[in-house]
Amino acid sequence: xxxxxxxxxxxxxxxxxxxxxxxxxxxxxxxxxxxxxxxxxxxxxxxxxxxxxxxxxxxxxxxxxxxxxxxxxxxxxxxxxxxxxxxxxxxxxxxxxxxxxxxxxxxxxxxxxxxxxxxxxxxxxxxxxxxxxxxxxxxxxxxxxxxxxxxxxxxxxxxxxxxxxxxxxxxxxxxxxxxxxxxxxxxxxxxxxxxxxxxxxxxxxxxxxxxxxxxxxxxxxxxxxxxxxxxxxxxxxxxxxxxxxxxxxxxxxxxxxxxxxxxxxxxxxxxxxxxxxxxxxxxxxxxxxxxxxxxxxxxxxxxxxxxxxxxxxxxxxxxxxxxxxxxxxxxxxxxxxxxxxxxxxxxxxxxxxxxxxxxxxxxxxxxxxxxxxxxxxxxxxxxxxxxxxxxxxxxxxxxxxxxxxxxxxxxxxxxxxxxxxxxxxxx
Numbered sequence: 001x002x003x004x005x006x007x008x009x010x011x012x013x014x015x016x017x018x019x020x021x022x023x024x025x026x027x028x029x030x031x032x033x034x035x036x037x038x039x040x041x042x043x044x045x046x047x048x049x050x051x052x053x054x055x056x057x058x059x060x061x062x063x064x065x066x067x068x069x070x071x072x073x074x075x076x077x078x079x080x081x082x083x084x085x086x087x088x089x090x091x092x093x094x095x096x097x098x099x100x101x102x103x104x105x106x107x108x109x110x111x112x113x114x115x116x117x118x119x120x121x122x123x124x125x126x127x128x129x130x131x132x133x134x135x136x137x138x139x140x141x142x143x144x145x146x147x148x149x150x151x152x153x154x155x156x157x158x159x160x161x162x163x164x165x166x167x168x169x170x171x172x173x174x175x176x177x178x179x180x181x182x183x184x185x186x187x188x189x190x191x192x193x194x195x196x197x198x199x200x201x202x203x204x205x206x207x208x209x210x211x212x213x214x215x216x217x218x219x220x221x222x223x224x225x226x227x228x229x230x231x232x233x234x235x236x237x238x239x240x241x242x243x244x245x246x247x248x249x250x251x252x253x254x255x256x257x258x259x260x261x262x263x264x265x266x267x268x269x270x271x272x273x274x275x276x277x278x279x280x281x282x283x284x285x286x287x288x289x290x291x292x293x294x295x296x297x298x299x300x301x302x303x304x305x306x307x308x309x310x311x312x313x314x315x316x317x318x319x320x321x322x323x324x325x326x327x328x329x330x331x332x333x334x335x336x337x338x339x340x341x342x343x344x345x346x347x348x349x350x351x352x353x354x355x356x357x358x359x360x361x362x363x364x365x366x367x368x369x370x371x372x373x374x375x376x377x378x379x380x381x382x383x384x385x386x387x388x389x390x391x392x393x394x395x396x397x398x399x400x401x402x403x404x405x406x407x408x409x410x411x412x413x414x415x416x417x418x419x420x421x422x423x424x425x426x427x
Contacts, residue, residue, distance in 0.1 A: 037329075038080050043307040047089045048300040051350065052112060054096065055311075056089050058082065061098065064327060065112050067352055069302040069315040073327040074349070077115045079107070092132030095150050102127050106150055112350065118153040133188075134176025140165065145172070147188075158190065171265070173211035178238055180211050185238055198238050210267030214238045217267050269301035270316040280304060282316060289320050340364050340392055343417040348398070348410065352426035355401045359384070359410055362393045367414045373398065374409045381408065400425050 040057030047054040053073065055062040060080045064073040088099040096115065098105040104121040108114055128140040136149045136158060143165040147158045165172060166182045173180040177188045178197070186194035200209060200218050209218040216236040266273040271288060272281045280289040280299060289304050291297045296307040304314040304322075311325040330349060344362040351357060363369060371385035381403065384396050398410070405427045411420040 037075075037078065037331075040311075042085070042309060043311045044083065044085050044087065045089055045307065046298040046300060046305045047091050049091045049109075053300065054089060054091070056083060056087060058084070061089070061115075063112075063115055065330075065350055066302075067350060069317070071313075071315060071323065073325070074330045075327045076113050076330050076349075078331060079115055088130060090130045090132045090137060092137050093135050095132075095137070097130050097132070097137060099127060099130050104130060106153065106155070118150070121155045131174055133174050136176075138162075138174060159193070163194070171209070173209060173267075175211045175213060178211060178214070178216075180209050180216065185211070185216055185236075198236055200236070210265035210272065211238075212267040212269060215267070217265065217272060266299060268299050271299045271301070271304065273297065273299045287319070288316065289314065343412075343414065343419075345412045345419045345421060347421055348423045352424040353400070354425065354427050355403075356397055356399050357423060358395055358397050360393065360395045361412050363389055363391060363414065365391050367416075369412065369414055371396065371410060371412050374411065376407050376409075384410070 038057075038059035040059045042058040044056045044058070047056070051065055051067055053064040053066055055064065059082065060078045061083070062075060063077040064075055066073045083098075083100075086100070088097075090097040090099070091109065094108065094110055095118070096107040096109045098107070102122060104123070104127070106118045106121060108116045108118050123139060123141070125141040128142065129138075131138045131140075133147070136147050139146045139148060145162050145164070146160055147162050148155055149158055150156075163172075163179070163181055179186045179188060179194060180200075181194075183200045184196045185198040185200070187197045188194050198216060200216070209216065211217070214237060216238050218236070266275060270283045272283075273279075274281065278291055278293075279287065280291070280297070282288045289297075291306075298305040298307060302316050304316065305325075306312045306322060312322040313325055314320065314322045340362045341364050342362070343364065346360040346362075348357045348359045359371065361369075361371065366388060369385050369387065369389045370383065372383050373381040375381055382398075384398060385394075400408075403425055405425050408423050408425060409420050410423060411418065413419075
């Protein structure tokens with residue numbers, strides 16, 4: 001995009017020189033920040049909450065932003081610490097929980113940048129697992145599930161004995177406010193316990209179930225005399241007050257190699273990981289990936305991850321096409337008191353966005369600053385900043401609630417500097 005503005009030749013030259021300096025400075029800052037970060041040698045697990053991804057390694061817990069299956073990952077924060085494969089990661093709406101032994105380390109997780117340590121919780125009972133559940137979290141102790149919540153760093157018990165773990169070949173699935181327990185899906189209402197909302201037809205010894213959002217997925221085995229094993233996948237939509245039932249009779253799965261006959265089903269928005277028969281399917285019943293016995297496989301809404309001494313990922317629709325995991329470093333773009341020596345305009349975050357995004361810029365001395373947003377026709381949409389600003393790093397949030405989807409440009413200008421960047425509003 002070209003923004004028309006009158007400049008003297010000397011000013012234009014100065015801007016070009018400054019731009020080159022900024023580019024080299026940005027490259028140097030990126031390399032310095034990247035090299036200063038801990039370098040993992042083992043990758044243990046991946047957690048996901050909406051567009052945020054959490055990578056647990058032996059050297060640190062990394063926090064990334066990635067928009068759907070773009071394949072681009074942006075590092076926003078990390079916690080440097082020595083972890084092991086026994087460390088467990090759990091997420092709820094506002095907090096991140098790291099379980100090491102029977103100790104639970106609690107971090108606030110209010111936005112894309114936040115990983116603020118809030119405190120430590122040590123239960124008076126052994127902890128089998130910790131799992132997020134909307135604004136709450138579950139602790140499993142033995143076969144008993146307890147429901148807790150965190151407020152201002154303090155953990156309180158909401159329900160002391162909410163339910164017990166069913167037989168070993170059944171897995172409890174939690175997607176707030178629903179829980180699948182045995183052959184029934186329940187809904188939780190605080191103060192009223194659970195109430196049943198959906199029975200699982202055909203439920204029995206050979207049925208496994210998964211839950212994501214309001215979609216309940218279950219399947220059962222048919223045992224022919226010899227492999228291949230054939231399974232049929234059923235879909236229930238948990239949507240009150242109606243609970244329609246869909247049968248996908250053409251979702252037969254023919255698997256030539258069976259690693260184990262029992263296990264559980266992990267369900268995500270676009271992927272199903274049938275752990276019991278060791279296969280990853282897409283939402284349209286296509287085979288996405290068949291892990292080998294040596295693969296450490298995690299799935300999220302949009303990616304399949306292979307972990308271990310290296311890290312690779314595949315997009316959910318791309319089958320077994322894997323790429324090395326790389327990222328762009330945004331973790332240094334935060335408010336600091338460091339001395340700023342040059343002008344800089346950063347890429348907005350998140351991008352694409354809906355409906356708000358944050359724009360960050362730096363100025364080396366007190367200066368009159370304007371920051372404007374334009375559409376693709378060059379028409380001004382809004383002025384975000386038009387005032388004198390002090391030296392340093394500044395952030396401003398752009399709310400595009402009243403705008404339609406599409407490409408927009410934001411332009412930062414001072415007496416000696418002008419730069420524009422593109423952003424995408426996606427509804």
